[in-house]
Amino acid sequence: MYWVVLVISGILEAVWATALGRSEGFTRLWPSIVFGVALVLSMGGLAYAMRGIPVGTAYAVWVGIGAALTVGYAMFSGEEALSLVKVLLILGLVGCIVGLKLVGGEH
Known part of the structure; x- marks a missing residue:
């Protein structure tokens, strides 16, 4: 279950990173709201996943998923x-x- 939550949290990292870029410095309402909600859920999921996955592994996987999806989406969208x-x-x-x-290994 920890790994499933970690993957979802990594996906949410890509959501908040993309929304942050689209918020134009928090001057646009909806991207700013999406950023805040996705950030809280992503961090909460990461914290939960770290209960059963070592911190270094969990963080590296979380960042890797978020980074790969963020740049992949940016290339896909042009x-x-x-x-x-x-x-x-x-x-x-x-x-x-x-x-x-x-x-x-999980601890």
Whole structure:
């Protein structure tokens, strides 16, 4: 269950990061609200997941999922240039996340 919550929290990290960018410095209401709600849920889920997953592994996976999804969405939506090198680097990041799951033991 900890891993499921961690993955959902990583997805929510991408949501709040994207909303933060769209809030234009908190001058736009709805992106600012989405940012706040997603941030609280993401951090709460990360804190919960750390009850059963070591802090280093949990944080690395959370950040990795959030970063990969954030840049992936930005490339998909056209906000960021798409390149083969970026796609390969994101795939490498995802591979590292999977690797942490495979070698990391719960405590």
